[in-house]
Amino acid sequence: MTNNYKEKFIEHLEDSISGNRLIKVVLGKYKGDEPDLQRIVIKQIAVKEETKLSFVYCYKTKEITKNFKIVEGIEKIAALVESPFMSGNLFSTTENIQIIYSRKGKCSWSCKRVYNEVVTSQQHDHQKERYVDQNKAFLTALGVTNENHQVLPSMSKKWKQINKFLEIFKHAYNSSRLVDAKKVSVADFGSGKGYLTFAIHDLLRDSFGVDAQVTGIELRDNLVNFCNDVASKLNMDSLKFFQGDVNSYNPENLQVMIALHACDTATDQAIFLGIRCESEIIMCAPCCHKEIRKQICSPEIIEPILKHGIHLGQEAEMVTDGLRALLLEAYGYKTQIIEFISLEHTGKNKMILAVKHDQPVDREAVMAKVTKVKEFYGIKTQCLEELLAKWLRH
Numbered sequence: 001m002t003n004n005y006k007e008k009f010i011e012h013l014e015d016s017i018s019g020n021r022l023i024k025v026v027l028g029k030y031k032g033d034e035p036d037l038q039r040i041v042i043k044q045i046a047v048k049e050e051t052k053l054s055f056v057y058c059y060k061t062k063e064i065t066k067n068f069k070i071v072e073g074i075e076k077i078a079a080l081v082e083s084p085f086m087s088g089n090l091f092s093t094t095e096n097i098q099i100i101y102s103r104k105g106k107c108s109w110s111c112k113r114v115y116n117e118v119v120t121s122q123q124h125d126h127q128k129e130r131y132v133d134q135n136k137a138f139l140t141a142l143g144v145t146n147e148n149h150q151v152l153p154s155m156s157k158k159w160k161q162i163n164k165f166l167e168i169f170k171h172a173y174n175s176s177r178l179v180d181a182k183k184v185s186v187a188d189f190g191s192g193k194g195y196l197t198f199a200i201h202d203l204l205r206d207s208f209g210v211d212a213q214v215t216g217i218e219l220r221d222n223l224v225n226f227c228n229d230v231a232s233k234l235n236m237d238s239l240k241f242f243q244g245d246v247n248s249y250n251p252e253n254l255q256v257m258i259a260l261h262a263c264d265t266a267t268d269q270a271i272f273l274g275i276r277c278e279s280e281i282i283m284c285a286p287c288c289h290k291e292i293r294k295q296i297c298s299p300e301i302i303e304p305i306l307k308h309g310i311h312l313g314q315e316a317e318m319v320t321d322g323l324r325a326l327l328l329e330a331y332g333y334k335t336q337i338i339e340f341i342s343l344e345h346t347g348k349n350k351m352i353l354a355v356k357h358d359q360p361v362d363r364e365a366v367m368a369k370v371t372k373v374k375e376f377y378g379i380k381t382q383c384l385e386e387l388l389a390k391w392l393r394h
């Protein structure tokens, strides 16, 4: 009877794969010899147009992923269920099956019909490319996914933002001079709870195979401690978090400077550091734009438009980020202002993306444009411009 149940389990697995209904298989109650191995989570994935079974071996403090062809993967599961894994759970869009063996070898079986609307990771990959493996332990440690590696409903926007951020970064990286680099150092200013810092570390090291050193800089020490604890538990030695502000961090070299949603002029300070360190990529999603908003004197013709506070705010944002982009251009960066994530998720949807190039730049001509824009709006000072001017004087 025991073997029949196992055969039935494998038959249901084969059926759910061929019917494209598999969500995942979880092998648990591990009784083997491998230290700290707890369970294996198996999902169907698409790798370069080929369907595979992805096995994530979950240890106490790390995860290892191995992909197998479908037939090979099914054989592996058949060899692992009962011993050394005494339980197997099969989740599909139509049924949840559990098979459990007792120490004495007795087998229990349950099969529940379900109408699961969950999108399988394979279907998901067809709809939208993902830039980080949803099974990664850091996503669970940061509270983006649950123990079964499903994105928590409350974190779905963050999950989209992480992937969008990695998508933009990947394109910038491939168009930059870093593309052949073996070593890359990254700073993320205002790293907060570290979602994007962990994600970029993962992309660079695990997907690109680059020796990346990533540092998050954050004012709040509770977040710094939390992120350092997670990084150390997951043995991520090349990921560190420092408590401090933008000015307290002075790296010797910095190839990638990131500042996402750092408040007001903290963004200018971060861009300045990137320019000063000749970073190859500068990526920032500005937050508030108080410095320019309070200086704007509405030019007469557009005064009836800017008299509405909301318009003045939008104008301040546009002018601030436009000036930042011009300043980056003046210092040798190809600069774009692009949508980060759409407005339905957050109001902060803009990103300044700058990639260093080696073409000659007529800095004076670009700076003349900066001056004209400032004059038009009656703006006296702009933080990044001042930092750059002071730096040139020394």
Ligand SMILES: C[S@@+](CC[C@H](N)C(=O)[O-])C[C@H]1O[C@@H](n2cnc3c(N)ncnc32)[C@H](O)[C@@H]1O
Pocket (backbone or CB within 6 Å): 189, 190, 191, 192, 193, 194, 195, 196, 217, 218, 219, 220, 223, 244, 245, 246, 259, 260, 261, 262, 263, 266
């Ligand atoms: C809105 S959160 C964004 C967190 C993260 N970058 C993200 O996008 O998920 C902004 C973070 O920047 C930090 N912050 C603000 N000003 C800063 C400064 N001058 N230096 C370092 N961190 C700063 C805040 O404490 C906060 O955690």
